[in-house]
Amino acid sequence: MTSLFEDAQSRLIEVMKYVTLSDDVVNRLKYPKKALSVSIPVRMDDGALRVFTGYRVQFDDTRGPTKGGIRFHPDVNLDEITSLSFWMTIKCAVVGLPFGGAKGGIKVTPKELSLLELERLSRGYIRAIADIIGPKRDIPAPDVYTNATIMGWMADEYYQIMREQLPAVITGKPVHLNGSLGRDSATGQGALFVLLQWLKAFELAPENTTIAIQGFGNAGFHFAKLAYELGFRIVALSDSKGGIVSNDDLNPQLVMNQKLADNTLKAMLYCDGSVCREAEFNVVSNEELLELNVDVLVLAALENQITEQNADKIRAKHILEIANGPISPEADEVLKRKGINVLPDVLVNAGGVTVSYFEWVQNRSGFYWDNSEINCRLKKIMDTEANNVFDLARQKKLSLRSAAYLHGINRISGAMTEHGTREYFQK
Numbered sequence: 001m002t003s004l005f006e007d008a009q010s011r012l013i014e015v016m017k018y019v020t021l022s023d024d025v026v027n028r029l030k031y032p033k034k035a036l037s038v039s040i041p042v043r044m045d046d047g048a049l050r051v052f053t054g055y056r057v058q059f060d061d062t063r064g065p066t067k068g069g070i071r072f073h074p075d076v077n078l079d080e081i082t083s084l085s086f087w088m089t090i091k092c093a094v095v096g097l098p099f100g101g102a103k104g105g106i107k108v109t110p111k112e113l114s115l116l117e118l119e120r121l122s123r124g125y126i127r128a129i130a131d132i133i134g135p136k137r138d139i140p141a142p143d144v145y146t147n148a149t150i151m152g153w154m155a156d157e158y159y160q161i162m163r164e165q166l167p168a169v170i171t172g173k174p175v176h177l178n179g180s181l182g183r184d185s186a187t188g189q190g191a192l193f194v195l196l197q198w199l200k201a202f203e204l205a206p207e208n209t210t211i212a213i214q215g216f217g218n219a220g221f222h223f224a225k226l227a228y229e230l231g232f233r234i235v236a237l238s239d240s241k242g243g244i245v246s247n248d249d250l251n252p253q254l255v256m257n258q259k260l261a262d263n264t265l266k267a268m269l270y271c272d273g274s275v276c277r278e279a280e281f282n283v284v285s286n287e288e289l290l291e292l293n294v295d296v297l298v299l300a301a302l303e304n305q306i307t308e309q310n311a312d313k314i315r316a317k318h319i320l321e322i323a324n325g326p327i328s329p330e331a332d333e334v335l336k337r338k339g340i341n342v343l344p345d346v347l348v349n350a351g352g353v354t355v356s357y358f359e360w361v362q363n364r365s366g367f368y369w370d371n372s373e374i375n376c377r378l379k380k381i382m383d384t385e386a387n388n389v390f391d392l393a394r395q396k397k398l399s400l401r402s403a404a405y406l407h408g409i410n411r412i413s414g415a416m417t418e419h420g421t422r423e424y425f426q427k
């Protein structure tokens with residue numbers, strides 16, 4: 001079996017068929033620049049000491065300081081974090097941000113920890129990696145199972161170590177702690193901008209477009225809510241425990257309210273004052289949700305959800321990858337054969353890091369933007385870069401994924417070759 005990083009790299013190799021990259025560039029994108037493994041001792045509430053394993057991988061910083069989130073998940077490992085740091089490098093280049101790519105993570109089941117234990121763990125992680133991060137070096141952010149509160153603790157720990165306030169060291173902080181407006185919804189909003197650009201070519205009006213969404217975390221929820229507000233028909237939703245599918249359109253906000261109230265996904269058709277009516281819904285597993293016959297399938301959970309095992313059973317017309325790496329390279333081939341359009345992660349979910357970039361700019365200048373400025377700038381970047389990728393795919397007859405990689409690699413390769421390559425020095 002190939003490692004996730006080998007899978008990630010295979011996309012780069014695929015793109016090399018369409019572009020002549022200098023050996024220098026290829027060689028530099030084979031390995032991460034720096035990979036740090038740390039152990040984080042945490043005093044638990046019962047007095048016991050537990051030691052957690054954490055990582056921070058900085059893949060490439062040719063285009064700027066490295067950037068990428070931190071995830072808390074029991075399956076975190078170095079191979080996964082390295083792959084994610086590679087994808088961050090490509091992603092920042094696809095949308096033209098002046099950043100390289102990085103990623104971090106801690107192997108932990110966060111739900112098993114009390115809030116105080118979680119705070120100690122978050123602060124311990126920053127003490128362990130403080131030497132290699134910084135506003136001009138490497139800037140972490142939220143990812144799977146981390147949020148604004150955790151970013152606030154982490155930033156605060158960094159200030160205590162450095163003895164100064166350096167808010168640009170971490171993005172995705174709470175708004176009251178120098179975070180940016182719109183960061184919370186940015187990944188979902190950015191994905192929706194990309195989808196809207198894509199659907200233009202199909203003359204599919206929102207009210208005639210059905211959507212099933214796997215993953216109801218921050219990105220999946222905000223995407224669902226914003227798409228519903230535009231009139232799209234959300235017919236199925238799932239979280240890690242399972243999902244619901246309904247003939248009545250689901251209102252993501254009401255589903256979320258219900259989930260927060262009793263920790264299960266239930267479909268509320270409407271809530272008027274205290275009177276809530278449940279919509280007719282069926283319970284589906286995560287696997288079944290993927291196989292629904294919908295216009296758009298949104299993957300907003302984790303890696304490798306569509307693989308050789310289930311690719312043949314997918315019936316959606318378009319797939320929107322909000323998660324990082326949800327489709328394996330083998331599955332990509334099957335979907336291509338079936339004529340399913342895959343809008344790739346390195347473009348679709350780049351709204352998150354784009355508003356992170358805005359947060360970093362605001363923190364460094366000390367001047368803060370309002371919601372409409374954030375949204376307007378985000379829309380401009382996502383619309384422009386999405387159309388750049390779509391045009392490239394059309395011109396070169398490439399899959400959207402290969403076109404996105406090519407678009408990003410062109411920028412990375414441009415930066416690397418400006419330092420001089422073998423060809424240049426042999427002149």
Ligand code: GLU
Nearest residue numbers: 068069141143352353356
């Ligand atoms: N974790 C997010 C991602 O995978 C955001 C990264 C960031 O904001 O730096 O794109």
